[in-house]
């Protein structure tokens with residue numbers, strides 16, 4: 001049993017001490033950026049929150065409020081607005097927790113999808129179309145949280161993984177995803193901004209996401 | 221027509237659809253298992269994008285959210301109408317699905333495994349090293365993440381370039397990671413050691429910096445361990461240190 005744990009990742013140059021068995025880890029499990037330790041818990045916490053557990057919701061908050069707020073901040077680019085969006089999103093998570101279906105995706109993805117949609121809705125209503133087009137450019141660098149050295153290292157690690165992933169995409173795939181996901185462009189605006197046909201914009205978004213999925217092995 | 225709706229998959233995942241298109245696509249999901257499966261997978265991709273943006277929110281947010289949920293009614297499990305997928309699971313089915321969840325099963329396994337062995341294995345790589353198989357790299361990243369995000373993980377300085385050592389007793393594991401490390405001498409690699417209270421050193425993984433960056437992990441129990449050390453060893457590592465440590469971190 002113990003050999004199930006390790007090590008698909010064993011380095012060829014490493015020689016295990018005598019009597020130590022190396023095995024392979026299971027296949028097809030999700031790699032969630034916050035670590036499986038926290039992630040495995042989140043599905044169950046959300047199910048408890050759906051039944052009215054405020055204590056479970058507090059743990060959910062502590063686990064994911066940074067990602068919810070950070071996602072909102074990246075899209076709306078204003079701390080006050082991001083806070084409002086994060087609050088709306090988290091309250092929506094509480095309100096609609098019963099709609100979470102563990103077999104249709106992770107709690108993390110479900111929550112962050114709500115947060116991202118709220119942020120996009122907000123940015124679309126706050127900013128005129130033309131303003132957003134004018135601001136088309138490189139995404140801002142964000143500040144990593146600094147309260148805890150492990151969290152900080154972890155955030156850097158995740159950000160590096162995302163940068164590396166985006167770097168593997170074609171220019172159009174990358175630009176389309178940046179404009180749509182980080183800036184809240186509709187696919188029509190993406191096609192306009194990149195000067196490509198609408199069908200191409202839709203296809204590049206899909207291919208780009210699928211390539212990231214394959215690279216990160218996040219399929220479940 | 222349905223061809224058009226299919227094509228909204230990518231835009232839907234990144235929220236690049238109008239409210240009307242969103243509703244159309246969600247209606248389509250009820251009849252298209254291929255899109256339903258893709259949606260589940262691809263939303264995990266955007267979750268990675270979102271998680272990488274994590275920033276600690278203002279402390280006041282927590283109280284405001286908790287105050288608001290205290291007066292916010294929840295939808296009940298039976299009133300689950302808008303499902304992005306076709307079937308509506310009753311509450312019991314949800315519980316069953318959770319118990320069967322592959323990640324939860326795996327997580328349990330890990331707990332048992334890590335507690336039962338003194339030294340399982342170690343692994344080290346240079347970040348982005350081209351020789352590493354992609355699968356191995358991903359598995360390794362995931363293992364490292366589990367250790368560094370463990371509830372009891374704590375970090376200590378490691379004097380090899382600009383580096384940290386993170387240990388978790390709960391995970392029975394230690395990770396060393398850093399940047400700006402010098403290259404070891406020709407034919408040599410770095411090796412991590414556990415230094416025991418009787419002065420013996422337990423061999424850990426070898427690793428090479430890649431453009432100064434390195435990362436290595438070792439699973440071990442920490443009973444009797446008083447320090448971690450790094451030495452330079454001939455390629456492939458040694459059973460016992462053959463040179464003086466170039467970095468030592470005491471627990």
Ligand SMILES: [Zn+2]
Pocket residue numbers: 225226248252254255256
């Ligand atoms: Zn379809």
